[in-house]
């Protein structure tokens with residue numbers, strides 16, 4: 448069996464792609480899997496680390512207005528289509544899978560034009576533009592939330608699977624996780640998605656500068672591009688680092704998430720799925736600039752289930768954040784009911800369901 452998987456830009460598109468690849472490998476150990484991404488996306492780092500080969504193509508995004516950039520983008524799109532065609536023809540896959548991000552547009556489109564079976568996976572309640580367009584060409588559309596069905600016209604192609612995440616989230620025990628990350632205070636993990644969030648970082652740093660030593664310990668993951676500047680700022684506030692931990696990227700998210708008592712994060716769909724898998728309560732701060740404001744849809748869906756509290760970026764102030772953290776941590780009943788609701792929202796066997804869809808397509 449030969450499979451091409453494409454998806455990239457941010458972790459929210461790459462980790463599901465890796466989870467699908469691992470499931471296929473588990474079922475077919477001799478299967479050949481090739482990833483297609485871009486050289487600038489996070490995938491060129493994460494995919495080889497996960498043990499898979501990746502080839503890169505040229506991609507750009509189109510802006511709404513006609514501009515010099517747009518003409519250049521159109522040229523790059525043609526180049527990307529041509530490069531994708533060559534890789535697909537050389538590799539001869541049985542199926543091509545897309546997990547979102549601009550890069551999977553030319554790859555999955557070209558595969559469908561070449562008559563190869565295709566499946567896309569959408570992680571969010573509100574679908575991304577690439578997947579919405581690809582919906583017209585692919586054989587199957589796997590979605591993660593029932594609420595997403597209304598945004599796709601091609602009802603007969605839809606299947607609700609949930610978001611596939613790394614197996615470790617289901618396997619690690621609390622004891623193993625605590626050994627790695629826990630101290631003698633409650634642990635509050637804070638992360639603004641795979642790229643970090645400037646507004647979350649600011650509110651948290653302001654909070655810690657004001658209150659460096661709390662009843663809880665903060666483990667802040669800043670995102671690589673924000674780290675240096677924040678650490679420079681903190682050089683005058685040594686006590687913040689004495690009582691809390693600040694890192695640029697968390698390579699060990701399954702352990703850190705399992706070890707924490709509360710997570711504060713932006714509302715990326717994969718992080719939310721991981722939170723539910725380990726049954727943690729969350730404060731969600733949707734990134735306001737995301738396409739069609741899709742993070743707010745993700746966040747509200749979890750809040751409606753009683754597993755999260757949502758703070759809009761415009762309301763995010765350090766004092767307010769501190770009061771909400773304390774309110775949740777100090778109310779055992781609330782904490783436990785949020786934990787239960789979070790676990791209840793978790794979908795099981797997602798990668799297996801997607802794998803079964805792949806097999807069905809290949810049999811036809």
Ligand SMILES: CC(=O)N[C@H]1[C@@H](OP(=O)(O)OP(=O)(O)OC[C@H]2O[C@@H](n3ccc(=O)[nH]c3=O)[C@H](O)[C@@H]2O)O[C@H](CO)[C@@H](O)[C@@H]1O
Nearest residue numbers: 457458459460462570640641696697700715716717718737
């Ligand atoms: C700004 C933007 O448009 N973000 C989108 C992107 O998010 P983004 O990549 O930020 O989103 P997610 O929160 O969905 O996923 C992040 C992934 O990276 C991992 N991680 C993150 C930080 C870290 O230090 N270590 C680590 O391993 C998380 O565990 C998770 O697996 O794709 C998601 C899925 O389509 C969307 O819902 C998000 O809205």
